Amino acid sequence: MTTTERNKYKELLEARKAELAVGLRNREGIAIEKTADALDEVQLAGERELAIRNLDREANLLRSVRLALARIADGSYGTCLHCEEDISTKRLAAVPWTAYCLKCQEAADRHQFEDSVEMLADAA
Numbered sequence: 001m002t003t004t005e006r007n008k009y010k011e012l013l014e015a016r017k018a019e020l021a022v023g024l025r026n027r028e029g030i031a032i033e034k035t036a037d038a039l040d041e042v043q044l045a046g047e048r049e050l051a052i053r054n055l056d057r058e059a060n061l062l063r064s065v066r067l068a069l070a071r072i073a074d075g076s077y078g079t080c081l082h083c084e085e086d087i088s089t090k091r092l093a094a095v096p097w098t099a100y101c102l103k104c105q106e107a108a109d110r111h112q113f114e115d116s117v118e119m120l121a122d123a124a
């Protein structure tokens with residue numbers, strides 16, 4: 001991978017990181033919202049649950065983005081963490097925070113090996 005390409009992905013990932021961080025901050029408010037009204041309480045519980053699920057997913061994604069930036073910094077970015085093959089540029093363009101090539105990702109989706117948290121984030 002060329003320096004130009006790496007810088008492009010770095011910019012992409014930095015932008016995504018900032019976006020996710022803002023989203024997570026804003027949504028913390030929704031997740032803990034409370035009401036005295038019993039009827040609203042039922043609806044809010046559902047909304048809270050949904051908000052918390054989204055929060056979880058975005059927190060996982062943010063973690064993957066941070067790890068990808070760390071791999072850019074240490075020079076291992078673009079190489080599959082599992083089989084150490086190059087990850088295709090097409091895949092990196094679609095999922096720039098991915099740590100695995102498509103083949104390993106598909107295997108993981110089927111069998112869920114060790115780094116399953118990252119796998120789930122990748123699918124988001």
Ligand SMILES: [Zn+2]
Nearest residue numbers: 080083101104
């Ligand atoms: Zn692989």
